Amino acid sequence: MTERSIVPREAGAEKRRLILAAAVRVFARDGYHTSRVGDIAEEAGIAHGLLYHYFSSKEEVLETVFRDNWRELLGLIRRVEESDEPADEQLRGIAKILLRSWRNDPDLVTVMVREVARSPHLQGQVEEIREGFASIQRVIERGQAQGVLRADVDARLASWIFYGGLEELLTGWVLGQLPDGDEEVARAERTIIDVVCGGLTARDTVPA
């Protein structure tokens, strides 16, 4: 429970985490390209050379930040996928996971949204990202098979649209363009489900 209980082997993993956490803060503050290895080390309270005992390069630090976190999100998403809730509730669950990550760790979301959702850095990770989309797609397909969701829509495209909507909401917060707060996050959750499941089109409310 105390620091002293950490056995040597864990100490290495611990320091690794320390560096990753520092990197997230620095990347969130300055952006990956602008951040210097020395900044990360300073934020972590270590000599910059030590960073290279744990990571082979600055880029590997970013990749690790992404991979570790995406893996965790993926695990949560899969748990939702494997639940026996109806598809629309599963989508709501997935939205919850992603949107709430903003409140849990804004710096981390900032890095994920800014640096990873794109180009050069994600080259090696495309496969892992794809799994997230695949999970959403399966949820939709199952919903269609069970008649909960309409079947005349391309599930794959729909999964990209759904994910894109979520990511854009996160981006809105990251950029300070959308109002922040627990209440706002809850509203965003409701809204994306309202939009994606219910649709924006007004229905003629059937009169009594």
Add this chain to the structure above:
Amino acid sequence: MTERSIVPREAGAEKRRLILAAAVRVFARDGYHTSRVGDIAEEAGIAHGLLYHYFSSKEEVLETVFRDNWRELLGLIRRVEESDEPADEQLRGIAKILLRSWRNDPDLVTVMVREVARSPHLQGQVEEIREGFASIQRVIERGQAQGVLRADVDARLASWIFYGGLEELLTGWVLGQLPDGDEEVARAERTIIDVVCGGLTARDTVPA
């Protein structure tokens, strides 16, 4: 009529465009950070020093690429906004504009999606981006006011979700993760409207 008829002032603008086009190709191929000013110059067939007669910095080139193009898109979006079509048709129009830009100029979309939709570079452009969202938001609000779209949804959040869905579809093509082709783009258009307007939820087919 011939090139020689171009008056000097236009010649400058022409070379400017030449450089911007080259920059788009290079940024699309290598990414902004990896691209060197010399690469752009080489692609444009000029000496690298000359680039600084037309732009004050490498970053200004990127900003110009973004601004010029975003402004054009904005103009198109506004024309849709000002049309007297119903809101859902206006949204379809906006989707068409954005999604078809992929087929028109994949390199440009690649750069917009990868380099600009986020982080440090768009600092100064946030205002211009905001206008795009505002346009979409107004379309939705008008649709709600006219009873075409349901009014119990936050129009601002909905506009972000809609835009996010569009951008993610573009990203899918940029990353080579979604099947490409005119047909596919048309399907994506239909799908995003189906999803965002109609909603994914299955409706009880009206009984006879």
Add this chain to the structure above:
Amino acid sequence: MTERSIVPREAGAEKRRLILAAAVRVFARDGYHTSRVGDIAEEAGIAHGLLYHYFSSKEEVLETVFRDNWRELLGLIRRVEESDEPADEQLRGIAKILLRSWRNDPDLVTVMVREVARSPHLQGQVEEIREGFASIQRVIERGQAQGVLRADVDARLASWIFYGGLEELLTGWVLGQLPDGDEEVARAERTIIDVVCGGLTARDTVPA
């Protein structure tokens, strides 16, 4: 004749030579590994970045120093080889060339002896070095064929021995272990020919 007469194209070659000359001085003073690129630039009176307009790396500078000079020596040696002097006189000519280079440019000889006559750096140059030995070997073989030199000695090994003797004399001067001066160099020339051609063994002077 004046500096102003140097045309632009030659200016580049001129600066190249300037850098090489500075590098020779610095390498001779501090050794290749200890020398920093900045030292060479400073010695040449240029910004260190400029060095990379002319050479791709610090190592290429060393290689060029070696190659340029070795090529020159090779040319001189070949001229001797192609002369119609007897073999022993040709060997004397070769000794002259190599030993006098010490007086001509001690820094250059220092670099050649210290940094190049060995290991990692000469990897790519082995072929060029080999040509020097080959030239000496041919001189010896021709001498043997013409009966000027004894034929019961392996010409290849003899060429290495001869060259080694010369290089060691240069090394002695480089290390400050052998007395220096024009007179000393002349004596060294005589000595190596005395030893290698005449042999150390005392002959019974033929009685009258």
Add this chain to the structure above:
Amino acid sequence: MTERSIVPREAGAEKRRLILAAAVRVFARDGYHTSRVGDIAEEAGIAHGLLYHYFSSKEEVLETVFRDNWRELLGLIRRVEESDEPADEQLRGIAKILLRSWRNDPDLVTVMVREVARSPHLQGQVEEIREGFASIQRVIERGQAQGVLRADVDARLASWIFYGGLEELLTGWVLGQLPDGDEEVARAERTIIDVVCGGLTARDTVPA
């Protein structure tokens, strides 16, 4: 008799030798400058920190490699010098010692030829090297005094030339430029004595 019988003090010396042997292999393979302390430690099967219990620096390792070996060679050379053989036989003995060291320990010779026979590292060892040359010089001088060797040659220069020839032969093997093998080494021995003692010049064989 067993390893366990080695008393502690000897154990230390043993490990020291282990490190030196590893260093020779690594230096021979990668060159001194390219080799890292960690490489030596890994080759020796120890933690790199431990190396500093036995040596004060990486350079001291190289110096020790040189000194230990040179001392041994020096001892052998002196034994030859102190023998009562004629001078030319003594020179042959010295040649044997140096040339055969190639077959005994090619890695060691590689290091000696590449890293030590020159420059920065030998600064402190010049004195010890000088003794080797002095020994050869004394052999020659004694040969001259006894009338076995011609007296009209500078013994000091001759000793450098002789040593240079030997070193160059070793270099030829190190660089893979001269054919290797016991037979070849024996021929080299003969050749250097033929050349240095007999001389390359053809003699008119006195008819009976």
Add this chain to the structure above:
DNA sequence: AATGAATGAGCATTCATTCAT
């Protein structure tokens, strides 16, 4: 003795930007 985490000086190289011609 032994380990290997930690330190930090040191350095080659890159590249955006300037400017003389």
Add this chain to the structure above:
DNA sequence: GATGAATGAATGCTCATTCAT
């Protein structure tokens, strides 16, 4: 306008060495 030589700030990374354990 056009060129490309020249500048020099900036930085990722290496690795010899130290030292707590």
